[in-house]
Amino acid sequence: MKKLIYILTTLFTASLFAQIDRVEPPFWYEGMNKSEVQVMFYGKNIAQNSVSVSNNVVITSITKTENPNYLFVTIDAKNVKAQQLQFTFANGKKTFKRNYEIKARKENSALRKSFDASDVMYLLMPDRFANGNLNNDSSSELQEKANRSLPGGRHGGDIQGIINNLDYIKELGATAIWSTPLCEDNDKGYSYHTYGQSDVYKIDARYGTNEEYKQLAAEMHKKDLKLVMDYVTNHWGAEHWMFKDMPTYDWFHQFPGYAQSNYRMITQYDTNGSQRDAKYCMDGWFVPSMPDLNQSNPLVLNYLIQNAIWWIEYADLDGFRVDTYSYNDKEGIAKWTKAITDEYPYFNIVGEVWMHDQAQISYWQKDSPIAKIQNYNSHLPSVMDFTLHDVFGNVFNEDKADWGNGTIKFYENFANDFLYANPNNLLLFLENHDTGRFNEIYKNDFKKYQLGLTLLATMRGIPQIYYGSEIGMAGDKVKGDADIRQDFPGGWNGDGNNAFSASGRTEIQKQYFDFSKKLFNWRKSKSVIHSGKLTHYIPENNVYVYFRHTNSESVMVVINNAADNQKINLSRFEENLKGFTSGHDVLSDKNVELKTELLLDAKSSMIIELKK
Known part of the structure; x- marks a missing residue:
């Protein structure tokens, strides 16, 4: 009888210590460039246990925080093949085990095209x-x-x-x-x-x-x-389970508690700006229901990196769009982005940088000539062209062109492409x-x-x-x-x-x-549209003309934003039309003679594939 009571008591006690509610990442993959994986174990007083792992896998570090319900265990997974590992947790004589799988990786996963x-x-x-x-x-x-x-x-x-x-x-x-x-x-x-x-x-x-x-x-x-995938690095929701039981006080930005972002992203690089304003941009919460993540905390940053990589592998993703990119801690988000693109060198990531100036948007694109002034590189391949969106919002109601209105806005937008490291990798909308x-x-x-x-x-x-x-x-x-x-x-x-x-x-x-x-x-x-050079001409009478061209192909695009019919003299465009005598308009499906002039209907466009 005493033996039975002992066994039941032991099992009951062991079950208390075996309480692991979450393991994140839930599994990992072999052959990753990121050689170490930090496995987070969450459960009541889990940090009171020592931990070891099977199959001669090396634990490189164990991190405990002020919250005993978290234990961060980092293993060297560089040469670990796909297999089932077993973590052993011990507290005195009481032990329990938890399986952890290293999965096989899709062939050529790292070289996926985005x-x-x-x-x-x-x-x-x-x-x-x-x-x-x-x-x-x-x-x-x-x-x-x-x-x-x-x-x-x-x-x-x-x-x-x-x-x-x-x-x-x-x-x-x-x-x-x-x-x-x-x-x-x-x-x-x-x-x-x-x-x-x-x-x-x-x-x-x-x-x-x-x-x-x-x-x-x-x-x-x-x-x-x-x-x-639309990925959010800047914030989570107030209902997130980790917000309700924080691993560390500084997992989220605290003031203490809530403080509103000032939304002034220019403070991220303003050489005349105050530190306070920059802090309230980066660290302030987007809205009260979205606690702001602290990417300068190494545990937070690593958690976000691993989560992003896990989703790419698990779901076989082809790219990320990153929400509110320029509200993040700029050093932290650069490390996050570089970690992703180091793992996947051809993986494209477009960041939401909702600003209204090309130089300010350019700052956030990889290898930006603007950010280089401050020795900063976000490593972000693509940004969203919000200045073009601004133009789209009113230009087609501007029937009468003047010095600053009408299609000249398009011209001026693209004239600033020199500010970007890679204009071809901007998202247009x-x-x-x-x-x-x-x-x-x-x-x-x-x-x-x-x-x-x-x-x-x-x-x-x-x-x-x-x-x-x-x-x-x-x-x-x-x-x-x-x-x-x-x-x-x-x-x-x-x-x-x-x-x-x-x-x-x-x-x-x-x-x-x-x-x-x-x-x-x-x-x-049409590779000529995907990667051809852009040559555009100053609009006249609210007509914007530009060419996309390569050594072997050329397309002429004409946008008549005027409220009446227009006639354009083709001699203006000789440097791009030289050698071409006709073309085919993709939109009307008609052939076009390119002799001396071109007639355009009001509020109409043409896409002319040029022919010699």
Whole structure:
């Protein structure tokens, strides 16, 4: 009897010490350039245990923090092949074990090709795109339930909805998908945008599962589509489990507690600025519900690096878009970015740098001639061209050109390309999920949509289109974010209009889609657009003319932003037209004689493939 009591007592005590609630990363991969992996064990008083690991694997460091519920164990995984390891935890005579798997890595994983200027990126918000699985609209584990009648609520769109409509995106001519974040966001409300994440190793159950996300990438790759993950390094959500039980006090920026960011990103490099202002930009919280991560804490930085690499390997990703890039600790985020690109030398990462000056945006791109002045390098391959977005927001309403209005704004924007280390790796966009809808701004004027999309598709850089614009979707930013993030028609059972189907589109939707499809599919095979040189001419009478050209091919793009017909003298463009006598206009599908002048309809554009 005493022996039985002893055994039961021992088992009970051991179960208390065996309480590990989380292990992150949940597994790792062999053959990584990052030779060490820091495994975080989380559980009640886990730090009171000593730890060892099997198979002669070397533990290089063990880190304990002021919170005994965390234990960070770093192992040298450089020569560790795919296998099952076993960690042993001991506290006196009491021990327990935990398995940890090193998985085989996909062949040539490090050399994966990413998105570039040959791609067209399709930005979608999964909750608003399509509901492919009615059974996951709500989750018993998550606070906010589905309520499609609430504009800012959860509407039920999910990963299966994206998978179901990949053929639609491919038909459009897009080659990459940037989805807003899919990791769990357990906020009580307004959680559909998923930028306030509560678990960065888990897909939100209302979108699906980790396996479904992995399946999405696999299905996309079968169709030669690329998957770009929206990654958030600057903040998590207040419902994140680590915020509720912090590993260290300085895991998040404390003032103590909350302080608002001043949003003045110029303080990051202002030589005349105060330290206080710079601190409140970098360390202040984006909003009260999003605690700001401290990338200057080595544990935090390593956690974010490993999490990003884990997702690339696990889901077989093709790129990152990084939210609020320029709000991060600039030294920390540079180390994060370099760690990713060291692991994957051809992996593209585009950062959101929402600024309105080319020099200030350029500062954040890799090898920036501007940042070099301060001996800084972000290592970030791509940035978003927000100054071009600014021009798109008003230029097509400026019918009469003067010194500073009309298409001269385009010219001046691209004249500043010398400020960028790599203009071809800028992300170009008419709009995104945070801005006013292009079709709303221009009152669904199809001619103005044609002008905007023509320039977007033929200019240097990577064009990005926001879901629904290609069928004429609009939405008023003044009415709130929900209005610019409306449900895609046809994504829900019972929708009266199914724009995913050619037969289900209205005449207006068909007009928008057919034009977009024609333009983007033409672009797919045009290396002259992807990597050709840009030569442009000062606009006259609100007509902007530029050429994309290589040694073997040349394309002339003409944008007439004037409210009346125009006639342009071709002799102005002799340096680019020399030797060419005719061309083919891609948009009208007509041949064009290039003799002395060119006639243009009001508010029209031409894309002329030049012929000798």
